[in-house]
Amino acid sequence: DAMVIQNPRYQVTQFGKPVTLSCSQTLNHNVMYWYQQKSSQAPKLLFHYYDKDFNNEADTPDNFQSRRPNTSFCFLDIRSPGLGDAAMYLCATSTPGGIDDTQYFGPGTRLTVL
Amino acid sequence: AQTVTQSQPEMSVQEAETVTLSCTYDTSESDYYLFWYKQPPSRQMILVIRQEAYKQQNATENRFSVNFQKAAKSFSLKISDSQLGDAAMYFCAYRSVSGGADGLTFGKGTHLIIQP
Numbered sequence: 283d284a285m286v287i288q289n290p291r292y293q294v295t296q297f298g299k300p301v302t303l304s305c306s307q308t309l310n311h312n313v314m315y316w317y318q319q320k321s322s323q324a325p326k327l328l329f330h331y332y333d334k335d336f337n338n339e340a341d342t343p344d345n346f347q348s349r350r351p352n353t354s355f356c357f358l359d360i361r362s363p364g365l366g367d368a369a370m371y372l373c374a375t376s377t378p379g380g381i382d383d384t385q386y387f388g389p390g391t392r393l394t395v396l
Numbered sequence: 397a398q399t400v401t402q403s404q405p406e407m408s409v410q411e412a413e414t415v416t417l418s419c420t421y422d423t424s425e426s427d428y429y430l431f432w433y434k435q436p437p438s439r440q441m442i443l444v445i446r447q448e449a450y451k452q453q454n455a456t457e458n459r460f461s462v463n464f465q466k467a468a469k470s471f472s473l474k475i476s477d478s479q480l481g482d483a484a485m486y487f488c489a490y491r492s493v494s495g496g497a498d499g500l501t502f503g504k505g506t507h508l509i510i511q512p
Contacts, residue, residue, distance in 0.1 A: 312497070315499055317499070322505075323505075324487060324502035324503060324504050324505055325441075325487075325500075325502050326502075327499030327500070330497060330499060332497045339499075372441065376497070378497045383429070384431070384443055384446060385443075385500060386443070387433075387440050387441040387442070388440060389439065389440040390440060390441075
């Protein structure tokens with residue numbers, strides 16, 4: 283089945299130690315999104331890639347960066363995680379303007395910062 | 397900027413009964429999409445139903461239907477014949493059509509409890 287895959291599902295890191303989260307898709311969608319969801323809160327968009335074009339949200343901290351080496355993969359890099367970065371990180375994909383113009387989500391990576 | 401409001405942090409319903417989750421939104425745009433997503437505990441977020449603003453007919457997916465009131469900027473979700481598997485966090489979300497690849501704007505969610 284076509285899907286959005288996130289690895290790892292659970293990630294523990296130390297304060298200030300860089301961490302990378304991975305997302306891959308078999309849907310062949312143009313757009314890949316990263317959302318941050320803190321406990322009992324709504325997901326908040328960090329940034330997205332439309333093909334190779336990177337689009338950052340205005341209030342996303344510089345500590346968060348992303349890479350998309352090809353259509354299938356997208357990475358979220360947190361350069362120096364703080365305690366406040368502990369959250370669920372959701373990857374989503376879509377093809378805007380397509381027949382099915384809907385965002386599909388992966389299962390998320392739960393990040394713990396010690 | 398668009399905002400989405402879900403005024404019910406938690407709802408409880410008996411199994412097999414009907415429940416309605418509320419959502420209101422604020423936008424100055426005329427064309428947009430509205431969504432209801434379901435997020436079960438420790439599981440991924442899945443699309444329940446989607447409504448396009450230019451369509452007057454309310455969307456329906458099996459036991460799930462919406463009441464879309466464009467003038468009132470209201471988009472409620474009705475779940476009929478509630479089942480234990482419906483227990484989850486439900487998020488209402490908005491996206492403009494002109495935004496193309498824009499991300500979704502979510503409400504804070506409603507935690508739905510199904511009483512056996």
